[in-house]
Amino acid sequence: MHEFDLIQQYFTWTHAPSEVRVSVGDDAAVLQVSPDEELMISVDTLVNGVHFPLNTPAHAIAYKALAVNLSDLAAMGATPRWFTLALTLPAVDIAWLEEFARGLKELASQAGIFLIGGDTTRGPLSITIQVMGTSAKQQALLRKGAQVGDAIFVSGYLGDAAAGLAVAQQRLSLPTATADYCLQRLHYPSPRLALGQWLQGRAHSCMDISDGLVADLKHLLKRSQVGANIYHQNLPFSPALQKLNLSTALVLALTGGDDYELLFTAPESLLAEIETYQLVNQITITKIGEVTDKITELSLDYDLVNLPDGYNHFQ
Amino acid sequence: MHEFDLIQQYFTWTHAPSEVRVSVGDDAAVLQVSPDEELMISVDTLVNGVHFPLNTPAHAIAYKALAVNLSDLAAMGATPRWFTLALTLPAVDIAWLEEFARGLKELASQAGIFLIGGDTTRGPLSITIQVMGTSAKQQALLRKGAQVGDAIFVSGYLGDAAAGLAVAQQRLSLPTATADYCLQRLHYPSPRLALGQWLQGRAHSCMDISDGLVADLKHLLKRSQVGANIYHQNLPFSPALQKLNLSTALVLALTGGDDYELLFTAPESLLAEIETYQLVNQITITKIGEVTDKITELSLDYDLVNLPDGYNHFQ
Numbered sequence: 364m365h366e367f368d369l370i371q372q373y374f375t376w377t378h379a380p381s382e383v384r385v386s387v388g389d390d391a392a393v394l395q396v397s398p399d400e401e402l403m404i405s406v407d408t409l410v411n412g413v414h415f416p417l418n419t420p421a422h423a424i425a426y427k428a429l430a431v432n433l434s435d436l437a438a439m440g441a442t443p444r445w446f447t448l449a450l451t452l453p454a455v456d457i458a459w460l461e462e463f464a465r466g467l468k469e470l471a472s473q474a475g476i477f478l479i480g481g482d483t484t485r486g487p488l489s490i491t492i493q494v495m496g497t498s499a500k501q502q503a504l505l506r507k508g509a510q511v512g513d514a515i516f517v518s519g520y521l522g523d524a525a526a527g528l529a530v531a532q533q534r535l536s537l538p539t540a541t542a543d544y545c546l547q548r549l550h551y552p553s554p555r556l557a558l559g560q561w562l563q564g565r566a567h568s569c570m571d572i573s574d575g576l577v578a579d580l581k582h583l584l585k586r587s588q589v590g591a592n593i594y595h596q597n598l599p600f601s602p603a604l605q606k607l608n609l610s611t612a613l614v615l616a617l618t619g620g621d622d623y624e625l626l627f628t629a630p631e632s633l634l635a636e637i638e639t640y641q642l643v644n645q646i647t648i649t650k651i652g653e654v655t656d657k658i659t660e661l662s663l664d665y666d667l668v669n670l671p672d673g674y675n676h677f678q
Numbered sequence: 679m680h681e682f683d684l685i686q687q688y689f690t691w692t693h694a695p696s697e698v699r700v701s702v703g704d705d706a707a708v709l710q711v712s713p714d715e716e717l718m719i720s721v722d723t724l725v726n727g728v729h730f731p732l733n734t735p736a737h738a739i740a741y742k743a744l745a746v747n748l749s750d751l752a753a754m755g756a757t758p759r760w761f762t763l764a765l766t767l768p769a770v771d772i773a774w775l776e777e778f779a780r781g782l783k784e785l786a787s788q789a790g791i792f793l794i795g796g797d798t799t800r801g802p803l804s805i806t807i808q809v810m811g812t813s814a815k816q817q818a819l820l821r822k823g824a825q826v827g828d829a830i831f832v833s834g835y836l837g838d839a840a841a842g843l844a845v846a847q848q849r850l851s852l853p854t855a856t857a858d859y860c861l862q863r864l865h866y867p868s869p870r871l872a873l874g875q876w877l878q879g880r881a882h883s884c885m886d887i888s889d890g891l892v893a894d895l896k897h898l899l900k901r902s903q904v905g906a907n908i909y910h911q912n913l914p915f916s917p918a919l920q921k922l923n924l925s926t927a928l929v930l931a932l933t934g935g936d937d938y939e940l941l942f943t944a945p946e947s948l949l950a951e952i953e954t955y956q957l958v959n960q961i962t963i964t965k966i967g968e969v970t971d972k973i974t975e976l977s978l979d980y981d982l983v984n985l986p987d988g989y990n991h992f993q
Contacts, residue, residue: 370770370798373779374763380792383760392794394760397712404794406808408764410801445698445709448689449723449764449806455685464688477695479707479719482806483685486725491764491797491806493721 390438390570393503403496405435411488416531421459423550425466432494433474433554434623438571440504440563441496443474448481449491504569509587513628513654518555520601523548525619541603552623569627575620590657595665599649628654705753705885708818718811720750726803731846736774738865740781747809748789748869749938753886755819755878756811758791764806766799819884824902828943828969833870835916838863840934856918867938884942890935905972910980914964943969
């Protein structure tokens with residue numbers, strides 16, 4: 364766990380008002396604001412040089428800042444509605460601002476979310492976006508709810524964005540086309556909003572993968588009080604990652620982060636419906652393991668002892 | 679107008695969904711989220727060394743970060759309900775975090791607002807808080823609505839926080855007790871929540887004073903399409919500011935900012951009720967001028983041409 368995750372403990376308040384169904388600790392807070400509807404709220408900050416490489420284009424920064432927040436709404440199965448933007452800039456640069464606004468608007472129109480307010484301040488470049496979405500009541504997908512025997516699924520491919528970051532930081536060398544693809548996945552994540560909405564009433568638990576499969580799955584196991592077996596041969600690799608040696612690809616997929624794919628558990632019986640959903644919606648959904656009764660134990664059938672340079676062991 | 683206010687134009691989106699009653703440009707956004715209730719949302723970022731002096735105590739930083747946001751809810755007359763915190767820290771410092779959490783909780787319990795989520799990241803110290811409040815529908819106080827002939831009022835005293843900042847930056851020297859009082863007003867603003875709620879249905883327009891009376895009143899005049907006469911002898915000065923020479927006190931009160939008092943317009947006939955409200959609630963409310971038909975013209979009966987060193991002209 365990151366030291367910065369530990370900080371959350373200072374801001375976990377007890378005695379929540381009755382309308383607060385979920386607060387700190389899931390992908391979004393869930394508020395019962397009207398008799399039929401729930402409001403889901405999530406906030407994420409992106410800091411220059413920490414969450415995106417220095418000199419990332421403004422268009423990509425804006426796109427990603429909104430995308431990672433939308434991904435939290437996707438993980439709840441919420442319909443995106445409104446967002447606010449708090450933008451801290453070192454100086455006023457009109458060309459930069461125009462590109463930033465263009466990136467923001469591009470994804471916002473796609474996702475059907477509307478900017479309702481914000482704040483602009485001077486300081487080191489950082490972007491905080493808060494998204495709000497709604498859903499029919501009691502329908503939010505939570506990290507809690509995984510059941511022993513559930514199949515564990517992920518959407519899309521894992522590790523591509525981590526490979527992109529390694530390329531940007533010159534820790535990994537790839538052929539130009541492959542490098543471009545991985546950088547694209549790093550800068551322009553695809554929030555899985557439609558899939559999240561489809562999973563409401565179908566999945567038992569769900570979250571998005573932002574810190575890497577292993578770190579995030581552990582959060583889900585803890586909230587659900589279950590364990591998991593993961594099979595390394597089932598992990599979905601893009602054609603780009605299939606070209607790397609297996610250990611490198613596995614480290615990227617298991618610990619890399621920035622995927623913004625959905626990780627969910629559901630009864631095995633959902634497999635047939637998922638087959639159809641994949642075909643109709645042109646999205647890869649892969650069964651990577653199953654839920655066990657070994658509480659918070661994550662078992663992987665591959666020994667990652669000998670890691671390539673530049674990566675920390677995930678456990 | 680600050681160059682950073684101009685940035686807002688890049689993020690003012692047209693074609694708002696029907697439930698968005700007010701978006702960018704007022705103290706908070708107003709959303710019609712249920713048949714009877716409106717949701718008000720506001721976000722503010724505080725950056726180290728920009729919005730508070732370097733080495734401000736963590737308790738004060740947290741208190742102020744929440745207070746300036748609550749002040750926006752006060753300006754709408756909303757009841758505070760929930761907030762999120764996005765905290766960017768250069769490093770993990772447990773003692774600092776404990777003090778920060780204590781300051782946050784202190785004001786949150788006073789104001790009856792609950793922390794529902796957040797994000798903690800590594801980077802230069804900055805705090806973004808988003809507050810949400812509710813109100814009966816169509817009751818939100820807006821900057822728009824001031825009517826020709828309205829009296830213009832402010833709560834509390836003006837200029838104390840600006841004097842505190844000048845003391846902290848060693849631009850102003852004051853006796854210890856006075857300096858302490860001004861620094862207290864700088865670090866611990868008092869969001870006027872009860873007053874804002876009381877003004878619903880009574881005031882024609884309202885906003886909070888964060889950038890200084892002149893700058894903020896101009897926003898109100900623009901949104902309401904009216905003008906204003908302000909009388910310098912009516913401006914409310916604390917005992918601390920009464921000891922300064924008149925020009926200095928006026929500059930602090932007119933242009934200083936960080937007051938977080940309410941500025942509102944109402945019919946002259948409200949004066950009698952305001953007299954009673956002041957006595958019962960131990961708060962100073964002062965009539966400082968009146969609304970005219972000279973659209974966006976702000977007239978002040980004092981010539982501030984010869985400003986003391988260290989201050990910019992307000993015009």
